[in-house]
Amino acid sequence: MADTSIQSARHDVARRLPGLVVPLVLALAVLWVLFLARGTPAEPAVRDPGRFAVTLLDGITSAGLFFVVASGFTLIFGLMRTVNMAHGSLFLLAGFTAISLQQAMVGKTRNIAPADVSLVSWIVPLLAAAALAAVLGVLLQQVFLRWNQGQELRQALITIAISVVLADQMLRQFGGLAKTMVWPGAVSHFIEIFGERYATSRLFMLAVAVVVGVALWLWLTKTRMGMVIRAGVDDEPMVRALGINVTLVFAVTFFVGAFLAGAGGVMGASFAGVATGKDGDWLLNSLVVVIIGGLGSIKGAVAGSLLYGLVVAFSPAYLPTQYTFYAVILSFVLLALVLAVRPYGLYGRPA
Amino acid sequence: MTGTLLEVRGLSAGYGESQVLDGVSFGMGVEAVGILGRNGMGKTTLCATLMGLVRPSAGEVLLTGQRIDGKSPEHIARSGISYVPQGRRLFPSLTVDEHLAMLAKGTKGKRWTPKAVYELFPRLADRKGSSGGALSGGEQQMLAVGRALLLNGSLVLMDEPSEGLAPTIVDVLVEAVHHLVSEGTAVLVVEQKLRAATAMAERQLIMVSGRIQAESTASELLANPDLQRRYLGVGSAVDAGEHPLEPQQNRTV
Ligand SMILES: Nc1ncnc2c1ncn2[C@@H]1O[C@H](COP(=O)(O)OP(=O)(O)OP(=O)(O)O)[C@@H](O)[C@H]1O
Ligand SMILES: [Mg+2]
Numbered sequence: 001m002a003d004t005s006i007q008s009a010r011h012d013v014a015r016r017l018p019g020l021v022v023p024l025v026l027a028l029a030v031l032w033v034l035f036l037a038r039g040t041p042a043e044p045a046v047r048d049p050g051r052f053a054v055t056l057l058d059g060i061t062s063a064g065l066f067f068v069v070a071s072g073f074t075l076i077f078g079l080m081r082t083v084n085m086a087h088g089s090l091f092l093l094a095g096f097t098a099i100s101l102q103q104a105m106v107g108k109t110r111n112i113a114p115a116d117v118s119l120v121s122w123i124v125p126l127l128a129a130a131a132l133a134a135v136l137g138v139l140l141q142q143v144f145l146r147w148n149q150g151q152e153l154r155q156a157l158i159t160i161a162i163s164v165v166l167a168d169q170m171l172r173q174f175g176g177l178a179k180t181m182v183w184p185g186a187v188s189h190f191i192e193i194f195g196e197r198y199a200t201s202r203l204f205m206l207a208v209a210v211v212v213g214v215a216l217w218l219w220l221t222k223t224r225m226g227m228v229i230r231a232g233v234d235d236e237p238m239v240r241a242l243g244i245n246v247t248l249v250f251a252v253t254f255f256v257g258a259f260l261a262g263a264g265g266v267m268g269a270s271f272a273g274v275a276t277g278k279d280g281d282w283l284l285n286s287l288v289v290v291i292i293g294g295l296g297s298i299k300g301a302v303a304g305s306l307l308y309g310l311v312v313a314f315s316p317a318y319l320p321t322q323y324t325f326y327a328v329i330l331s332f333v334l335l336a337l338v339l340a341v342r343p344y345g346l347y348g349r350p351a
Numbered sequence: 352m353t354g355t356l357l358e359v360r361g362l363s364a365g366y367g368e369s370q371v372l373d374g375v376s377f378g379m380g381v382e383a384v385g386i387l388g389r390n391g392m393g394k395t396t397l398c399a400t401l402m403g404l405v406r407p408s409a410g411e412v413l414l415t416g417q418r419i420d421g422k423s424p425e426h427i428a429r430s431g432i433s434y435v436p437q438g439r440r441l442f443p444s445l446t447v448d449e450h451l452a453m454l455a456k457g458t459k460g461k462r463w464t465p466k467a468v469y470e471l472f473p474r475l476a477d478r479k480g481s482s483g484g485a486l487s488g489g490e491q492q493m494l495a496v497g498r499a500l501l502l503n504g505s506l507v508l509m510d511e512p513s514e515g516l517a518p519t520i521v522d523v524l525v526e527a528v529h530h531l532v533s534e535g536t537a538v539l540v541v542e543q544k545l546r547a548a549t550a551m552a553e554r555q556l557i558m559v560s561g562r563i564q565a566e567s568t569a570s571e572l573l574a575n576p577d578l579q580r581r582y583l584g585v586g587s588a589v590d591a592g593e594h595p596l597e598p599q600q601n602r603t604v
Contacts, residue, residue: 227453231442238440241402242454243428243502 018340025337033318041324042317050194055317056310057193061202063309064209065267069282070289071216071301072260078233078296079253081152082145085159087261088283089166090137094129094262095269095278096174099181101125106182114188122184122270130262137258138251146250163279171276178275181266205267212263213302219256220298229253233296288331292338294348303346307334355416356380356537357506362410362420363561364400371396373561374410381505383528383538385548385569388558389583394541395437397558398510402434403427415505433499437510437541439491441483441498448479450494454501461503462534468497471527489520496527506537513547525550545583549573557582 033052037044045052073087103109105121140162148154187204190197220226228249232239240246268274268282289308293300311334315327344350355378362375371393377384388394399405401412403424412420419427428434442450451465458464469476472493478486486494492512499507509528513521528538528551542548548555549569557565565582572578 224453224456227445227449230444231450231453234442234444235440237404237424238436238442240424241404241428241434241436242498243425244454245425 018337022337022341033314037318039320039322040318041321050196051317053193054196054198055313057198057202059310059313060306061206061309062312063305064206065264065271066285066289066309067301067305068209068212068260068267069264070286070293070305071213071298072257072264073286074290074293074296074298074301075216075229075253075260076257077290078298079229079236080145080149080250082141083152083156083159084137084257085156085283086140086163086166087257087286088279088281089163089170090133090258090261091265091268091282092274092279093136093166093170094133094265095181095274096170096179097132098125098129098266099179099269099274100174101128102181112182114183114185117182117184119184119186122181125181126263126266129266130259133262133265134255134259137261138255140258141251141254146247149250163283167276167279170279176276178273179269180273181269183270202271205271208263208267212260216256216260216298225249225252288335291345292335294342294345296349297345297347300345300347307338356414357539358411358413359401360411360413362397362400362407362412364396364405364407366396366405370408371561372400372407375558375561375563376410377556377563377566379537379539379554381532381535381537382554383532383540383552385552385555386539386541386558386563387543387545387548387555387572387583388541389543392558393561394543394558395510396561398434398436398508398541401427401508402432428502428504431502431505433502433504433507435492435495435499435507435509435512437514439495441486441491441494443482443484446480446482447475447486447494450483450498451501454498458501458503463500463503465501468500471500471530472497472523488515489517489523492516492520492524496524500531504536506539507531509538509540511541511543513542513544518546521547521550528552543583545572545579 032044034045042048042051042055069087069091073084076082076084076087102117102121102125103112105125106112106116108116140159144158144162145155148158183201183204187201189200191200191203192198220230228239228244228246232246232249236246239249264282265274268278285308289301289304290296291304292307293302293304308331311330312327315330316324319327319330338346342348358378360376362372363370364372375393375397386394386397396405400407403419403422403426407420410420411418414427414430414432417430419430419432422430445453448465451468455465474490475493475497478490483491483494496507496509496512512524516524525547528540531538538552540548540551542551549572553569555567555569555572556563557567559582567578
C-alpha cells in the first residue's frame with residue numbers, strides 16, 4: 001500500500017515536472033533578456049531598447065517566412081499523413097526560378113539594384129515560381145504518392161529520393177553559387193526604431209506572410225473545400241463514406257501546400273538568398289516548426305513559427321559572447337521543452 | 352418485403368488474417384430492417400463492408416441491381432447508401448452548421464437540405480455554431496443522422512444509433528426512422544438493444560459470429576424470451592431494463 005502510494009507520488013512529480021520547469025525557464029529567459037543579460041553581444045533590453053526592438057522584429061518577421069513554408073508542409077501532412085521530404089526542394093526550385101524570371105524581367109543578370117525592380121517584377125516571378133512548385137507538387141503526388149496513400153514510410157522515402165534528384169538537377173541548371181532575389185525598390189527603405197535602422201523589406205515580407213496566412217485561414221474556414229479538408233484531417237474515411245471525392249481534395253491540397261513552399265522559397269530568396277543545400281535547411285525549419293506546433297495544425301504552424309523565429313533571433317544576441325556559437329542548439333532546447341509538456345506539439349493530436 | 356433494394360449474397364470480410372464476416376446473405380426492400388447481435392458479432396464490420404470501408408473477400412452486394420461490392424466508399428455513398436456510423440464519428444474541427452454546409456452542394460430541390468434537417472431536429476438548429484465535440488450524445492446522434500440524410504440516399508444505414516442514449520432521445524430517433532420509411536427511404540439499423548431495435552423495425556435479422564443466423568420479427572422476439580436467450584444471450588425479460596442485451600453499458604444523455 002505505502003509502496004504504491006510512494007510510487008504514484010513519484011510518478012506524479014515526474015509528470016508535473018515539465019509543467020513546472022517550462023514556465024520557470026521561460027520566466028528566466030524573459031528576465032535575462034530584459035534586465036540581467038551580462039557579457040552578451042546585446043545589452044539588456046532596459047538599457048538598449050533599440051537592439052531589443054530590432055531583435056524582436058527580426059524574430060517576428062522570420063516567423064512570417066517560417067509560417068509560409070511550414071503551413072504548406074503541415075497542410076499536406078494533416079490531411080494525407082504524407083511527410084513530404086521534398087518540401088525544401090520545392091522551396092529552393094521556386095527561389096531559383098523566381099530569380100531567373102526577375103533577371104529576365106529586369107533585363108540584367110547582375111548588379112540589379114532595388115531601384116531597377118518594380119513591384120510587378122517581384123510579384124509576377126513570385127506567383128509564377130510558386131505556381132511551378134505547385135504544379136510539380138501535384139505531379140509528384142499524382143504520379144508517385146497516390147498509389148502509396150496510407151504508407152507513410154514509403155511516401156517519405158519516395159520524396160527523399162525525389163529531393164535528391166531535384167537537388168542534382170538544380171545544381172546543374174542554376175549552378176552552385178548563392179543567388180539573391182532583389183526586393184522591389186518601393187519596399188527597400190530603412191526606417192528608424194529607437195535609433196536603429198530597420199529594413200522595410202523585412203516588414204514587407206511579414207505583410208506578405210500575413211496576407212498568405214489570412215487567405216489560408218479564409219480558405220480553410222469559409223469555403224466548402226476548406227471544411228472538407230478540416231473534416232478530412234479529423235477522419236478521412238468518414239469523409240469518403242459521405243460521398244466526397246477525396247482524390248480531388250488531395251490534389252488541391254498538394255497544390256496549395258506546394259504553392260506555399262514555392263512562395264516561401266521566393267520570399268526566402270529575397271530575404272537571405274538561395275543556394276545549394278538550402279533545400280535541406282528549409283525542410284528542417286519546417287519540421288521544427290510543425291513539431292513544435294503540432295503536425296497537421298495551421299494554428300500550430302503560427303505558434304511554432306513565432307516561437308522558433310523568436311528563439312532564432314534572440315539566441316545569438318542574448319547568449320553570452322563565448323557561447324553564441326551554440327545559438328543553434330537553443331532551437332532544439334525549445335523543441336525538447338515543448339515536447340516535454342506536450343508530446344504531440346502545442347496544437348497536435350495523437351494520430 | 353417490397354421489391355429488392357439491397358441484396359447481399361455470401362458476403363465475407365475481415366481484417367488481415369482474421370475473418371469476421373462469414374457469408375452474410377439477406378435482401379431488403381423499402382422498409383426498416385433490424386440487425387441484432389451481441390458484442391463483437393461483426394455488425395460494424397458488416398456496415399463498414401457495405402460502405403466499402405472494408406474490402407470484402409467474397410460475395411456480392413447489389414443496390415437496385417447494381418454491384419457495389421469492391422467499389423470505393425464515395426462511390427457507394429453516391430449510389431444511395433447514407434451511413435450513420437457507430438460512435439457517430441463527427442468531425443471535431445467542424446461546427447454543426449459546417450457539418451451540414453459541407454454536404455449541402457447538390458441538395459437544392461431534394462428532400463433533404465440543411466434546412467430540412469434543422470426542421471427534423473430543432474435541437475440542432477439551436478446549436479449551429481457549436482463544434483461537433485461540444486454536443487450532448489443525443490445531439491451528436493441527431494447530427495450524424497442529419498449529415499447522412501443530406502446525401503438523399505435510398506437507404507440509410509445506422510450502426511447502433513441508440514448506443515449510450517437516454518430513452519427519450521431514442522424515441523426521437525425511432526420516430527425519425529418511421530418518418531423516413533413512410534417517405535420511401537429504407538433503413539437498415541444495427542442494434543444490440545432489443546427495445547430500440549424492435550421499436551425501429553418489425554423485421555429483424557439475427558447475427559451470430561459473422562452470419563445471419565435467423566430471421567424474426569419484433570413481436571416474436573419480444574414475446575419469446577427463449578429466442579432472446581438463444582440468439583442474444585439474454586436471460587431476463589426485455590422490459591426489465593433498458594439494456595437487456597448489454598447490461599454493463601454506460602450511458603449519457
Ligand atoms: N479494425 C479492426 N481490426 C481488427 N479487428 C477488428 C477491427 N474491427 C473489429 N475487429 C474485430 O472484428 C470482430 C467484429 O467486430 P465488430 O466491430 O464488427 O462487431 P460488432 O458486432 O459491431 O460489435 P459491437 O457491438 O461491440 O459494436 C471483433 O472480434 C473485433 O475485435
Ligand atoms: Mg459495432
